[in-house]
Amino acid sequence: MTIVFDEFELDPARRELRVHGKARPLQPQVFDLLLYLVENHERVVPKRELLETLWPDSIVTESSIQRGVSLARSALGERGPALIQTFPRQGYRFVGKIQKAGKTRANLSLQPRYAQSGDVHIAYATLGDGDIDIVVVHGWIMPMRAMFQHTKTRAAMAALAAIGRVIMFDKRGTGLSDRVKELPSHEQRMDDLRVVLDACGSRQAIVVGSSEGGALAMLHAATYPERVRGLVLCGAFARMTRTPDYPYGYAAEDMEKLKGYIRGGWGKGASLQAITPTELSDPEFVDWVAFAEQEGASPGSALDLLDMNIQIDLRELLPAIRVPTVVLQAADDKMIHPDNGPYLAEHIPNARYVETPGDDHVFFFRRQRELVDAVGWVVSQDPPELEADRFLSTVLVAHPHGEVDEDAWLAKVQRLRGHVVPGKLQAYFDGPIRAMRCGVALAEGTSLSFGVHTGEVVRRGTAVAGTAFDVAEAMAAKAPAGEVWASGVVVGLVPGSDLQFQETKEKLPAQNREITAFSVTLQS
Numbered sequence: 001m002t003i004v005f006d007e008f009e010l011d012p013a014r015r016e017l018r019v020h021g022k023a024r025p026l027q028p029q030v031f032d033l034l035l036y037l038v039e040n041h042e043r044v045v046p047k048r049e050l051l052e053t054l055w056p057d058s059i060v061t062e063s064s065i066q067r068g069v070s071l072a073r074s075a076l077g078e079r080g081p082a083l084i085q086t087f088p089r090q091g092y093r094f095v096g097k098i099q100k101a102g103k104t105r106a107n108l109s110l111q112p113r114y115a116q117s118g119d120v121h122i123a124y125a126t127l128g129d130g131d132i133d134i135v136v137v138h139g140w141i142m143p144m145r146a147m148f149q150h151t152k153t154r155a156a157m158a159a160l161a162a163i164g165r166v167i168m169f170d171k172r173g174t175g176l177s178d179r180v181k182e183l184p185s186h187e188q189r190m191d192d193l194r195v196v197l198d199a200c201g202s203r204q205a206i207v208v209g210s211s212e213g214g215a216l217a218m219l220h221a222a223t224y225p226e227r228v229r230g231l232v233l234c235g236a237f238a239r240m241t242r243t244p245d246y247p248y249g250y251a252a253e254d255m256e257k258l259k260g261y262i263r264g265g266w267g268k269g270a271s272l273q274a275i276t277p278t279e280l281s282d283p284e285f286v287d288w289v290a291f292a293e294q295e296g297a298s299p300g301s302a303l304d305l306l307d308m309n310i311q312i313d314l315r316e317l318l319p320a321i322r323v324p325t326v327v328l329q330a331a332d333d334k335m336i337h338p339d340n341g342p343y344l345a346e347h348i349p350n351a352r353y354v355e356t357p358g359d360d361h362v363f364f365f366r367r368q369r370e371l372v373d374a375v376g377w378v379v380s381q382d383p384p385e386l387e388a389d390r391f392l393s394t395v396l397v398a399h400p401h402g403e404v405d406e407d408a409w410l411a412k413v414q415r416l417r418g419h420v421v422p423g424k425l426q427a428y429f430d431g432p433i434r435a436m437r438c439g440v441a442l443a444e445g446t447s448l449s450f451g452v453h454t455g456e457v458v459r460r461g462t463a464v465a466g467t468a469f470d471v472a473e474a475m476a477a478k479a480p481a482g483e484v485w486a487s488g489v490v491v492g493l494v495p496g497s498d499l500q501f502q503e504t505k506e507k508l509p510a511q512n513r514e515i516t517a518f519s520v521t522l523q524s
Contacts, residue, residue, distance in 0.1 A: 003038055005083075005096040008076065010038055012162050015376050017075055026075055029054070032369060033065075034072040037084060037094040039162070046091040054369070110148050112176050115199035117192045123176035124169035124196045127157060132164030132229070132379060133202045137193070139211025139235075139362070141296030141305060142272075143175030144168040147364070150288045152279075156364040159372050160208075163379065167205065169196045171216075173301045183304045186493050187431035189216050190223060203227065206378050208371070210234045210362055211275070211335070215312050218348075219493075222320040222392035223430055230324040230378030234363045234371060235333060237340040238347070239313045246315070248337035255310060259303060266299040274335045276360040313492040318347040320392040320456045324381045325351040326374040328363055335361035352377065393457040394432040394490060395468045396439050398425035399476035402447030412442050421464045426473075428457055428464065432490045433497045436520050439484040440499075451475030452486040452520070454493060471510045475517050478506050484520040491518050498523045 003010040009018040015031055016023045026034070032054050037045055047065055069092055073080030083096045114121045125144060136157075138144065147153045147168070160166045170177040172184050172192055193216065197205060206229050209217025214236025221228040242249035261270055269289030279285035297305065325348050329341025345353035356363075356370050363371040396418065398409065404425065413420050416434040418427040425448075429435040432454055439450035453475065455468030471487060479485040487508075491501050501518040508515045 003035075004099045005038070006079075008096075010035060012159075012372065012376065014380050015373065019077070024075055027071065028373075030068050030071045030075070033068045034075070034084075034094075037072075037092060038096075038098070041094040041096070041098060044087050044091045044093045049091070110145060112144075113199070115192075115195045117172070117188070117195045120172050120178045120180060120188075120192070122169055122172060122178075122192045122196055124167065124199065126200060127166040127168070128161030128164060130161075130164035133167060133197075133200070133205035134160050134164050134375060135167040135169075135193070135197065135202070135205045135207050136160070137207065137209045137213035137217045138168075138171075139213045139275075140309065141174045141302055142210075142213075142292055143170050143295045145175060146288065146292040146295055149291055150284065152366075152368070153288075153364045156368045156371065159368055160375060163372070163375055164206075165200075167196065167200050167202060169193070171213075171305075173305060174297050175295060179298065179301060180304075183308055183495055185308070185433055185495060185497050186216070186219055187433045187497075190220055190431065193220055194224070197227065204229045204383075206230045206232065206375055208232045208234065208375065209236055210364075211236065212240070212309050212312075214344075215309075215314060218314055218318070218321060219392070221323050221325075222317055225322055225391050226389075228323045229383060230326075230381060231321065232326045232328065232371070232374045232378060233341075233344060234328045235330065235336060235341075235361045236327070236344060237312075237336055238315045238318060238344060240309050240311075248339045248343060250336075255306070258306065262299050262302050262306070266302060267294045269293050271302075275362045276365045277334055278358065278360055279365055308495045311492060311495040315347070316489045317392060317454065318344065319349060320390075321348045321351075322390060324378050326377060327351050327353050328356065328367075328370055328374055329353070330356050330358055330360055330367070332357075332359040333361050334359045389459040391457060391459075392454065393428040393430065393466075393468065394435040394452060394454045394493075395426065395428045395457065395466070395472045396435045397451045397469060397472040397476045398439075398442070398448045399450070399473070399479070400425065400448055401481040404448065405446070409442060412438055419464075421469075422462050426464075426469055428468075432486075432493045433499065436484060436486055436490070436494070436499055437522075440520060440522055443482050443484050445482070447481050449476050449479035449481050450484040451477075451479065451517075452484065452490055453515075454487070454490050467510070471508065471515060474508050474510075475506075478508070478517065479519075485517045486520050488516045488518065 007020050017026050073084050110125050112123045112125050173180045207217045214233045221231045239246050239249050272289040327341050327345040345351040413427045416438045418429045420427050435452050451472035453468050453471040457466040475485040500521050504517045506517040
């Protein structure tokens with residue numbers, strides 16, 4: 001929210017100081033200094049606090065701070081020295097009369113509510129009341145309540161709430177949300193995020209995806225681009241585990257070590273310590289990561305969520321992300337391979353890559369400024385122009401080997417929230433599980449075979465097309481009557497479902513590469 005005092009406007013989202021409505025240029029460090037003093041106007045801010053908060057990893061002397069204060073005063077004109085006062089041997093204080101400022105800084109509290117996704121209750125909360133919605137998707141088992149248990153993470157939430165309304169939630173199986181008995185799927189988690197946004201009345205939001213939460217953020221942005229103003233990825237990755245063609249993931253032995261810790265030592269905080277190694281000498285941080293593990297999930301739930309994460313592979317889907325995107329990556333990240341960030345930036349169209357020094361994996365501690373800057377950059381961009389309603393979807397194509405019951409086809413597709421392409425045995429869904437279940441139900445006892453693939457779809461009025469249909473149609477034509485075949489891209493999106501897959505010998509050409517086809521059945 002813009003802070004107004006006299007003829008000045010201080011806009012954290014656009015990182016602008018405006019005088020009588022006209023922007024006045026400020027160096028980034030000077031803007032940060034002025035903003036911090038204004039936000040803490042009720043007290044004298046010590047010099048050491050300025051050093052540790054604004055420039056934790058930079059060599060900044062007291063004389064540099066004095067110069068920064070001098071430049072901030074100059075930006076405020078003749079009244080600058082009176083607005084920013086010096087308290088010898090103590091620090092500085094902003095004493096201007098603020099007419100309007102972000103309310104969340106003064107009263108930041110977590111008030112959980114619940115949205116129902118199927119039969120699961122998803123806990124969520126909002127902070128602030130700005131015009132811009134910012135939904136934060138935390139990594140793995142990180143619970144939203146933990147973000148209020150540490151002074152620095154709490155400050156990060158407050159900084160985002162100064163820009164707009166922050167929406168937080170606990171993924172199913174974590175935090176305050178219902179524990180679940182089965183491994184969650186990406187489709188279910190997208191449904192959970194959607195119902196939370198609906199409960200908040202959010203039509204469009206900036207989505208911040210941290211670490212493993214980046215996968216859900218990217219899928220949501222590609223599937224529902226009309227509801228995403230922009231995307232900020234912090235220490236995110238397209239695939240979690242290592243393969244010959246993706247050397248940036250975790251080795252199998254690393255995953256086994258983590259599983260061993262979860263089974264035998266869960267609750268001590270060891271799985272989260274690498275998210276910000278610079279804080280390990282702080283007892284408050286050590287206690288905090290232990291609390292986050294205990295609050296986040298039980299050992300069984302943590303293992304289930306890890307199994308789901310191991311199967312993450314979004315590489316084929318990255319080009320479908322069409323919203324303004326910032327990729328934040330620490331140069332010496334100790335939690336993930338640092339090349340994960342450049343990979344995302346290279347494969348997401350027009351993504352902006354920001355590499356920060358240091359080894360902190362998350363951006364809620366010493367790298368808050370970069371996170372806030374990234375969100376501010378998205379705010380400064382014009383809303384994305386969506387080309388003819390282009391989005392990520394899972395398509396189902398039927399191939400007839402005899403007569404077709406079109407009424408049964410239409411009824412089953414609609415019951416599973418699909419959309420039929422007029423005049424064709426084709427449909428598209430916002431989730432791969434629903435698409436495959438529809439195919440399996442229709443294939444039983446009929447003369448139809450089906451192909452399922454996830455990819456870009458373009459909708460112009462009632463006309464729907466896209467390369468995803470071509471791939472699915474090729475699979476459907478190869479599959480025997482009564483069978484459903486799905487691409488490997490789809491298989492990688494559905495851990496935790498009741499579907500079983502058997503690799504076929506078919507390799508189908510798709511966009512200068514080959515796709516493996518899998519036969520699909522329901523578990524008995």
